[in-house]
Amino acid sequence: MRILKKRLWIVLLVVVIATITTAVFNKYNYRPVYQASTKVIVNKTVELEQLGKEQMDLGSMAYSIRLIDTYKEIIRTPAIMEKVVQRYPDLRLSPGELSQIINVQSINNTQVMTISVRDLSYERAMQVANAVTAVFQTEIPKIMKVNNIEILHNAEAKENPMPINEKSNLYVFISAFVALIFALGVVLLLEFMDDTLKSEYDITQTMGLELLASVPEMKKSQFKSLKQTRPRSQGGEIAYATVEN
Structure with a gap:
């Protein structure tokens, strides 16, 4: 306590500078990220020539659930991404860029699959999600020779979309804590290196x-x-x- 009292100004100065710097950096470098998503259902695998004659059973449902893992990989391949680029040139994205912003997930071991897109613009994310979903539905019959994809929900326009990365003061608190530990270490080091006679x-x-x-x-x-x-x-x-x- 004697050491801290003598060099308290160093601790306060370091903590204040670190906290203000982090707060200013967060304020001026914050970029909201938006997410839009669509949902599709993978039905029983039906060959095109047998369309309309199919029957649903538990075995086919389990097979459809396992088939989603295959579709997750197919949707990121150039077979789908290049088609999206060709059909929707207004998106101004390359196949590689599309693959990076797309996330495909299954919902709790169901036949429902979510295709989500993250972007700095909600409108663009919505357009990309809908475009990828539409191309995926039309291209799967050509790739897998089956027609078992149905769109449940398309991404819709919103007047005031909420970003998924809302501003947070967590980094400010972390910066202040790290600065405090660093300042205490500096103070103890200065005291250890000070060999003058004081008493x-x-x-x-x-x-x-x-x-x-x-x-x-x-x-x-x-x-x-x-x-x-x-x-x-x-x-x-x-x-x-x-x-x-």
Whole structure:
């Protein structure tokens, strides 16, 4: 506590600078990210020539659920991505860029599959999600020779979409905590490296001498008070010797 009290200004200065810097960085570098998603259902695998004659059973449902893993990989391949680029040039995205912003997930071991897209613009994310879903539905019959994809829900326009990465002060608190630990380490290091003599104990331990007398430090306020109350002699003022540090 003595060390911290003596160098408290260092700790406060480091913490304040780190906190303000992080807060300003978060404010001016925050970029909202929006997400739009569609949902499709994978039905029983039906060959094109048998379309309309199919029957649903538990075995076919389990097979459809396992088939989703295959569709997750197919949807990211150039067979789908290149078709999206060709049919929707207004998106201005390459197949590689499309593959990076698309996320495909199955919902709790069901036949429902979610295709979500993240982008700095909600409108663009919506357009990409709908475009990929539409191309995926039309291309699967050509790739797998089956027609078992139905669109349940397309991404819809919103007046005030909410970003998925809302502003958070978590990084500010983390920065302040790390700065506090760093400042405490610096203070302890400075104290460890300081080899000056500060007390009577330091002198006796370092030099091996006994203390005979000490001159206390007098503050300016105490010195002024002493001058105002000092006695006067008949021949004049009494002279005082002062020592200032």
